[in-house]
Amino acid sequence: MTIEECRKYLPDSWTEIIQQDPLLMGLFEEHEYDLEREAVPPFLFQDLRGGNIEHLRPVFALYGQPGLDMLQGLLEIDEVSKDTAEKQLPNGQTAYAAYFYAQYSKDNRQAAENAVRAYIKNINHIYVEEFEEDAPLDENAEIEILSGQAGKDFITEVNQNWGTEENAATEIEEDLRDWCCDMLPKKGYEDIELMSEALYHISCDYLLSHYLQWSMYDTKQDNPFRPYFELWKMGLQIYFPERGRVVLVG
Numbered sequence: 001m002t003i004e005e006c007r008k009y010l011p012d013s014w015t016e017i018i019q020q021d022p023l024l025m026g027l028f029e030e031h032e033y034d035l036e037r038e039a040v041p042p043f044l045f046q047d048l049r050g051g052n053i054e055h056l057r058p059v060f061a062l063y064g065q066p067g068l069d070m071l072q073g074l075l076e077i078d079e080v081s082k083d084t085a086e087k088q089l090p091n092g093q094t095a096y097a098a099y100f101y102a103q104y105s106k107d108n109r110q111a112a113e114n115a116v117r118a119y120i121k122n123i124n125h126i127y128v129e130e131f132e133e134d135a136p137l138d139e140n141a142e143i144e145i146l147s148g149q150a151g152k153d154f155i156t157e158v159n160q161n162w163g164t165e166e167n168a169a170t171e172i173e174e175d176l177r178d179w180c181c182d183m184l185p186k187k188g189y190e191d192i193e194l195m196s197e198a199l200y201h202i203s204c205d206y207l208l209s210h211y212l213q214w215s216m217y218d219t220k221q222d223n224p225f226r227p228y229f230e231l232w233k234m235g236l237q238i239y240f241p242e243r244g245r246v247v248l249v250g
Contacts, residue, residue: 042197053074066216
């Protein structure tokens with residue numbers, strides 16, 4: 001993709017910055033996807049991992065503090081996942097992680113439980129105030145942390161039961177995603193939607209993407225996904241198999 005093609009699909013302010021940065025220029029020139037559909041490379045952040053996300057600071061700075069808040073979240077993701085970015089294989093070759101993820105440590109158990117309690121309160125608040133429905137979760141729910149094979153087995157079970165009555169509470173994530181998809185960007189911040197695919201591909205995680213974009217949304221609400229982000233940084237995925245049961249998988 002040439003810079004001339006970039007100009008067709010990206011704001012002029014972006015292309016001016018990209019032209020001045022050889023690293024960004026190279027990444028966008030190599031972008032061969034359907035430009036009308038994805039003007040920004042879907043794996044842009046992966047290509048910049050390991051300290052190079054700072055190259056995007058001038059772009060995010062165009063949107064003032066909300067843009068810099070978004071950048072800060074990306075920098076935190078890059079930092080906590082630096083130890084999982086690559087792995088040495090037995091044959092001596094290096095394998096690179098396709099997505100960002102953090103390593104779970106048992107030392108974080110109390111912090112994880114605190115984040116779960118805060119996240120449950122935020123979810124219940126959304127259901128009561130925004131959806132005008134009953135709170136779906138028990139704020140004193142039992143919290144389990146699974147890792148290794150036990151964690152893998154649990155995720156397999158969740159995937160098999162997705163959408164069934166036995167696992168109805170897993171629909172919470174879908175409800176939250178649908179709610180966020182109806183969020184509108186602040187006036188003058190619409191361009192940031194061009195990064196939606198790249199934000200999703202950080203970890204194939206819509207809620208993580210919405211956390212990062214929250215400062216750009218036209219809302220005065222505090223970011224309800226802060227506890228979710230804290231769990232993600234601890235290397236934990238959260239599931240609600242029952243009203244009174246939370247499972248964290250690390």
